[in-house]
Amino acid sequence: MTVHSGSPFDSVVARRAFLARDARLRALSECDRDLVRLGQMPGRERWLEQIAATGGCAHPVYLAGGSQTFDRVTGELVRRYSTRDEPGGRLAVRCRNRRATRCEPCSRLYQGDAWQVVRSGLVGGKGVPGAVARRPMVFATLTAPSFGAVHRAGVCHRYRRASCEHGRSLGCGGQHTETDPVVGQPLCAGCYDYTGHVLWNAHAGALWKAFTDNLYHHVARHAGVGRSEVRRLVRVSAAKVAEYQRRGLVHFHAVLRFDGPSGPGEAPPGWASAGLLGQVVRSAALAVALRVPESAAVGARRLGFGTQLDVHAITSTGDQGAVDEKVAAYLAKYTTKGVDGAGSVDRPIRGAEQIASLSVTGHVRALIGTCWRLGGLVELAGLRLRAVAHQLGYRGHCLTKTRVFSTTFKSLRAERQAWVRVAKGLAPAGVDEVTVSTWWFAGSGHTVAEAEIAAGMAAERKRARDLARHYLIPGWVGGARRGSGGAERPRQAGADHGT
Numbered sequence: 204m205t206v207h208s209g210s211p212f213d214s215v216v217a218r219r220a221f222l223a224r225d226a227r228l229r230a231l232s233e234c235d236r237d238l239v240r241l242g243q244m245p246g247r248e249r250w251l252e253q254i255a256a257t258g259g260c261a262h263p264v265y266l267a268g269g270s271q272t273f274d275r276v277t278g279e280l281v282r283r284y285s286t287r288d289e290p291g292g293r294l295a296v297r298c299r300n301r302r303a304t305r306c307e308p309c310s311r312l313y314q315g316d317a318w319q320v321v322r323s324g325l326v327g328g329k330g331v332p333g334a335v336a337r338r339p340m341v342f343a344t345l346t347a348p349s350f351g352a353v354h355r356a357g358v359c360h361r362y363r364r365a366s367c368e369h370g371r372s373l374g375c376g377g378q379h380t381e382t383d384p385v386v387g388q389p390l391c392a393g394c395y396d397y398t399g400h401v402l403w404n405a406h407a408g409a410l411w412k413a414f415t416d417n418l419y420h421h422v423a424r425h426a427g428v429g430r431s432e433v434r435r436l437v438r439v440s441a442a443k444v445a446e447y448q449r450r451g452l453v454h455f456h457a458v459l460r461f462d463g464p465s466g467p468g469e470a471p472p473g474w475a476s477a478g479l480l481g482q483v484v485r486s487a488a489l490a491v492a493l494r495v496p497e498s499a500a501v502g503a504r505r506l507g508f509g510t511q512l513d514v515h516a517i518t519s520t521g522d523q524g525a526v527d528e529k530v531a532a533y534l535a536k537y538t539t540k541g542v543d544g545a546g547s548v549d550r551p552i553r554g555a556e557q558i559a560s561l562s563v564t565g566h567v568r569a570l571i572g573t574c575w576r577l578g579g580l581v582e583l584a585g586l587r588l589r590a591v592a593h594q595l596g597y598r599g600h601c602l603t604k605t606r607v608f609s610t611t612f613k614s615l616r617a618e619r620q621a622w623v624r625v626a627k628g629l630a631p632a633g634v635d636e637v638t639v640s641t642w643w644f645a646g647s648g649h650t651v652a653e654a655e656i657a658a659g660m661a662a663e664r665k666r667a668r669d670l671a672r673h674y675l676i677p678g679w680v681g682g683a684r685r686g687s688g689g690a691e692r693p694r695q696a697g698a699d700h701g702t
């Protein structure tokens with residue numbers, strides 16, 4: 204390409220060249236044009252470094268500002284960082300979205316951390332004593348009751364001649380595969396209790412809390428010890444993940460563990476067996492009865508868990524580690540799944556008029572519509588049902604745990620940051636240092652070409668990880684790796700109990 208000097212405003216040759224270049228650019232696709240822009244962007248190399256540091260995050264957040272680190276004792280400035288010298292005066296950081304449908308690289312990181320959180324509670328590590336592996340533990344699945352018959356995978360409800368008041372058969376008589384879109388859909392939408400369904404999801408977090416609050420009473424009862432002394436004898440720790448069933452109800456998979464009263468470092472008394480813990484989980488779950496404040500619109504309702512509880516001991520065999528890792532991977536897998544498992548959308552609903560045009564099943568549309576309708580009621584305002592209509596009413600966290608069950612997401616992040624510092628050849632952040640920082644939002648997301656580049660980086664990383672896992676380091680277990688999909692279901696736990 205000939206380079207024409209001179210301003211297009213006072214040279215005919217330069218003007219022609221400028222217009223020709225402009226025409227060529229306009230002939231390119233949007234992405235190619237954007238690529239040309241990126242190629243000429245000042246500080247492009249540094250921008251690429253930033254995006255690589257986010258792991259190819261699909262929707263990075265840009266921050267402007269800086270930080271200063273001082274020696275706590277002498278008050279001396281140790282180091283300083285400012286985004287002033289960064290491209291565009293800003294720094295890209297991860298979106299940290301845990302949903303794979305929103306950001307694959309960030310969800311993978313979250314999944315790895317979730318795996319560590321669960322795993323360290325099962326086998327120790329990350330500051331948790333290895334002795335926890337020998338503690339009595341159970342794996343439990345707590346499910347919602349039925350709000351109306353839905354089609355189920357395998358042999359569905361047997362055919363019945365009788366029909367409901369809407370003229371629909373009370374049975375199905377069919378056989379459905381796991382992937383059949385009819386699975387989870389009600390036999391009759393007219394008979395289905397959408398209000399009950401949405402209210403259950405909206406209270407799922409409260410139901411779980413009621414369950415864990417009651418655990419000690421049930422331990423006392425099953426062990427025959429006093430309610431007041433039980434906490435001085437034993438401690439129950441738990442971690443749970445929430446998952447959407449095909450019918451659009453949340454259910455919980457949980458690991459529960461008996462420790463001594465001071466926590467993971469102490470063994471529980473001999474009577475605190477996995478068998479007893481199993482009985483405790485059953486009776487505590489079935490005893491949960493949450494009253495929804497009575498209202499003219501929804502009547503009086505009591506919410507509880509369904510009777511289809513699945514509880515079994517995580518048994519200590521010679522292959523204990525493998526079993527535990529399977530359980531950890533199984534739980535971690537759910538943490539990056541959003542409501543897409545139930546076929547809903549992964550973004551909030553903006554207005555009632557949007558509901559009719561969503562690309563979802565009739566059942567999901569009815570659930571979202573019910574959330575919207577109930578969300579408009581003053582007496583249910585506290586449930587924020589419109590804000591979580593796309594989550595079918597559930598607004599809880601995906602993974603939660605009791606305090607001493609295991610390590611935390613926070614300490615895992617701190618560990619990762621320290622590791623990055625070492626890898627970069629920087630001195631570890633000192634304990635005698637204090638950092639003062641000021642950040643402000645300076646944009647988010649990618650342009651078309653930026654998104655392509657980030658996706659390429661993310662794919663490259665994934666390839667490298669898969670390669671390492673399969674060929675280079677047999678049996679390699681690293682942060683985000685083992686938990687990434689493909690985990691087998693521990694026995695039949697987590698079956699979609701749609702009735």
Ligand SMILES: [Zn+2]
Binds near residue numbers: 261262297309
């Ligand atoms: Zn991200």
Ligand SMILES: [Zn+2]
Binds near residue numbers: 354376378
């Ligand atoms: Zn069916």
Ligand SMILES: [Zn+2]
Binds near residue numbers: 368370394395
């Ligand atoms: Zn009906």
